[in-house]
């Protein structure tokens with residue numbers, strides 16, 4: 250019985266470590282002190298009396314990101330790095346620009362659920378449920394439509410129009426993190442051994458080495 254409880258406890262602990270939303274703040278705010286030498290989970294606080302409005306502010310989100318890249322999209326993230334006042338508040342924001350037919354490739358946020366609203370254009374969006382179902386839940390969104398990507402799940406967007414598209418997304422972490430699947434699997438430093446990827450993906454070695462060369 251005690252063994253079972255310890256086992257269940259370990260499972261609960263490991264899952265909360267692997268996929269956890271930000272903790273609630275214990276004070277009104279904790280504006281990040283970028284020069285602090287203290288290392289902790291989050292960022293150290295500035296003295297409250299020195300905090301100013303600019304600590305809670307960011308400008309420039311009206312500007313389109315540069316989508317001239319291989320995937321045809323650009324994410325402009327406004328997290329605790331850009332707004333020190335977001336530290337400990339468990340929220341951030343992103344602007345995503347898409348070239349015609351551009352994609353935001355399959356990726357996951359280890360620390361955040363995302364709620365995305367289309368401001369311009371039309372997007373195909375989707376996320377995949379965890380094993381064993383791996384069900385794809387996808388939809389075409391038009392201007393004004395909102396979609397949710399649950400924390401930790403692999404998701405993507407694609408501009409399905411001939412014009413530009415743009416979306417604004419809220420994320421439930423001051424530091425959502427991004428794991429882009431292709432970059433993580435094929436572009437790790439150093440590389441994952443080719444034989445591991447050959448067996449995991451069940452494809453020829455030449456396909457793996459070519460893909461690793463791209464990333």
Ligand SMILES: *[C@@H]1O[C@H](CO)[C@@H](O)[C@H](O)[C@H]1NC(C)=O
Nearest residue numbers: 313314315316317318319323
């Ligand atoms: C956009 O990025 C491309 C590729 O990096 C670069 O050549 C181009 O100058 C950039 N455009 C602007 C307006 O910054």
